[in-house]
Amino acid sequence: MDFKWTDEEQAFRERLLAFLEKTLPDDWERFSQHGPASPELTRYAEEFCGKLADEKLLTPHWAKEIGGEGLDPWHQTILAEVMWIAGEPRGGQYMNVNWIGPTLMKYGSALQQEQYLPEIVEGKALWCQGFSEPGSGSDLASLRTRAELVGEEYVVNGQKIWTSYAGLAGTCFLLCRTSDDRKRGITILLIPMDTPGITVRQIPSLIGEGDIHEVFFDDVRVPASARLGDEGQAWEIIGYSLTNERLGIPRYSLARAALDRAVSILEDAGDFDDPGVRIEAGHAAALCEASRMASYAIVSKRAQGEKIGAEASSARFATIMAERRVAEFVSEYLPEALCDAHPYLKMHHQRGIVAGIAAGAAEIQLNIIASDVLGLPREPR
Amino acid sequence: MHLDFTDDQRAILDALDSLAKPFESAPIHDAPLAATSAELNSAIVEGGFLDVAQDPDLGTTTAAIVIERLARLPFAVEAGASAMFRPLLSDPSSQPVCLVDERHLARPVRFLGEGATIIVVGDSVRKFGAEAGVVHSEPEALFAYPMAMLSGVPDDAEKLNIPVGEAKVRWQVAIAAEIAGLLAAALKSTCEHTTDRNQFGRPLATFQALRHRLAEAQVRTNGVYWLAMKAASTLDPADAAMAALHAQESAKNCVYDFHQFLGAMGMTLEHPLHLWTYRLKALIGELGGRGAQAQCVADKLWPAR
Numbered sequence: 168m169d170f171k172w173t174d175e176e177q178a179f180r181e182r183l184l185a186f187l188e189k190t191l192p193d194d195w196e197r198f199s200q201h202g203p204a205s206p207e208l209t210r211y212a213e214e215f216c217g218k219l220a221d222e223k224l225l226t227p228h229w230a231k232e233i234g235g236e237g238l239d240p241w242h243q244t245i246l247a248e249v250m251w252i253a254g255e256p257r258g259g260q261y262m263n264v265n266w267i268g269p270t271l272m273k274y275g276s277a278l279q280q281e282q283y284l285p286e287i288v289e290g291k292a293l294w295c296q297g298f299s300e301p302g303s304g305s306d307l308a309s310l311r312t313r314a315e316l317v318g319e320e321y322v323v324n325g326q327k328i329w330t331s332y333a334g335l336a337g338t339c340f341l342l343c344r345t346s347d348d349r350k351r352g353i354t355i356l357l358i359p360m361d362t363p364g365i366t367v368r369q370i371p372s373l374i375g376e377g378d379i380h381e382v383f384f385d386d387v388r389v390p391a392s393a394r395l396g397d398e399g400q401a402w403e404i405i406g407y408s409l410t411n412e413r414l415g416i417p418r419y420s421l422a423r424a425a426l427d428r429a430v431s432i433l434e435d436a437g438d439f440d441d442p443g444v445r446i447e448a449g450h451a452a453a454l455c456e457a458s459r460m461a462s463y464a465i466v467s468k469r470a471q472g473e474k475i476g477a478e479a480s481s482a483r484f485a486t487i488m489a490e491r492r493v494a495e496f497v498s499e500y501l502p503e504a505l506c507d508a509h510p511y512l513k514m515h516h517q518r519g520i521v522a523g524i525a526a527g528a529a530e531i532q533l534n535i536i537a538s539d540v541l542g543l544p545r546e547p548r
Numbered sequence: 549m550h551l552d553f554t555d556d557q558r559a560i561l562d563a564l565d566s567l568a569k570p571f572e573s574a575p576i577h578d579a580p581l582a583a584t585s586a587e588l589n590s591a592i593v594e595g596g597f598l599d600v601a602q603d604p605d606l607g608t609t610t611a612a613i614v615i616e617r618l619a620r621l622p623f624a625v626e627a628g629a630s631a632m633f634r635p636l637l638s639d640p641s642s643q644p645v646c647l648v649d650e651r652h653l654a655r656p657v658r659f660l661g662e663g664a665t666i667i668v669v670g671d672s673v674r675k676f677g678a679e680a681g682v683v684h685s686e687p688e689a690l691f692a693y694p695m696a697m698l699s700g701v702p703d704d705a706e707k708l709n710i711p712v713g714e715a716k717v718r719w720q721v722a723i724a725a726e727i728a729g730l731l732a733a734a735l736k737s738t739c740e741h742t743t744d745r746n747q748f749g750r751p752l753a754t755f756q757a758l759r760h761r762l763a764e765a766q767v768r769t770n771g772v773y774w775l776a777m778k779a780a781s782t783l784d785p786a787d788a789a790m791a792a793l794h795a796q797e798s799a800k801n802c803v804y805d806f807h808q809f810l811g812a813m814g815m816t817l818e819h820p821l822h823l824w825t826y827r828l829k830a831l832i833g834e835l836g837g838r839g840a841q842a843q844c845v846a847d848k849l850w851p852a853r
Contacts (some may be wrong), residue, residue, distance in 0.1 A: 176549075457775055
């Protein structure tokens, strides 16, 4: 076991920090309070990701032949940590580099890879994830949005909900039903969001403006070539995608940075001498580090080329525990941060609400751990 | 960063597993609360497993791996203090090694008995050999370690050239690594019981009320393991304090749940669960307990400006 970063990895982190220093605007911390999917942050993210791409820092962990630098998963982790601590100036594009791109590389046709990967590498793409439906949240396999193959086209009808980034996304990674088989009847279509028949309505959210939406599909027609993989292959594909998604957001790093910031503010105010406050800060820090190490254990496996399974859910739940404890610490000891006194802490707090809900609810992660890590018998259905 | 075992660590673990195999079954029924085995203890000492940290290529990380693995056994073996401290001692001190917090001399000490090596951590670090007169055994203690009280520290205890800070770090690492192994074994035992035991026509483990809390215990156990390993590797005071804190906090969270999930079997000595959980109870309070570890985390991460 070796817990040290290499000199090269340290240099990579320093390079990213220097890039942020020279690129982010002076009022970035206040600006980043705009939700990650807000029009303001989305517009800024396109400019930011373009610059990141120019420096070959947007997709450094992708293979060289598709526009990356061929760096290992540790570099992806460092990149994600640095960006999340900074308030994720990549906006919704983080999704592209974390899981949309890798999923297209593994399952996409040559035509789909040619169509979508270059614009991701250049920092010009924004995707949304058409998964949840009004009747299908945690029970995703019950989804009802239907795609019927009519000649050479799929005709899509149905509704998605709580869809992040849908207001400004160019493409939807859509789960839809092509047969009645619960899991093997689900298929993925890659649908341009300007296709006739798609209507998007924004849902006000705690995260910030423009973040989540309802998306309606009324006789939306797309060519059969928009299908990712085979009909009925969606469950396998999103299993791969969600493992990347669950690991792709190092919330522990932002939580720890927010905790450090909160402690610094409390120290300045002379309020960090109270043993009760110090003890609570210690607990929050330990949870952040436990989450970090659970994630690193998985990155290490991935760097060795090993397959990642249910342990990603364990790492994800550890992150939820850390995220909550830091948010509670700030609420209790620095409530003024949730007004407008400390923009960075407010930004962390706004985004933290997502931790246990998005990309599979916390309870789903616990079910996965119970069955697939602990090997417990499943609940009867 | 590379978090897999090295070839040497894997070989040591394989050897340890072979040695431990006959001791994986728990003695139950009329056994005392603590299960110990002189045969197992001798095999571990003679096999050199408690001295792995003396090899710089293996170091304290390998010591923590050994501590964690041995803690999974139903038998209580003094490994933590020996594996972390013996490399620092100039003479070959006898095992068991007992760690004593000078602020809390009235508290029970694990493995304390005549002939034990006692290391007292206070304003300095001192060592002495336990003689019969200073040891008062506590055979009825509600812990699954052999426990005794220490009546005093002799004036001529040898002052060791070990900084107090380093002694605390090593102690915290030993606590965290041992708790990691105990939690893993107690969790496994609880999962086996709840899988085998049927109520309302199906295994207890199919009820979500239990599944989720067991899954949370897995998340905690995994976190404790990795924080312990990292702290053992870096010997950084903040890492060690976070490891010990997360370990003690997780032990507190899990112990009563595990017994609860066993139902009435969780009250008996016919099931071995207590052989792990009643060791966890002892470790929760060691070195000042969670409050002291949390304050230590704050001191090390955010030192006064």
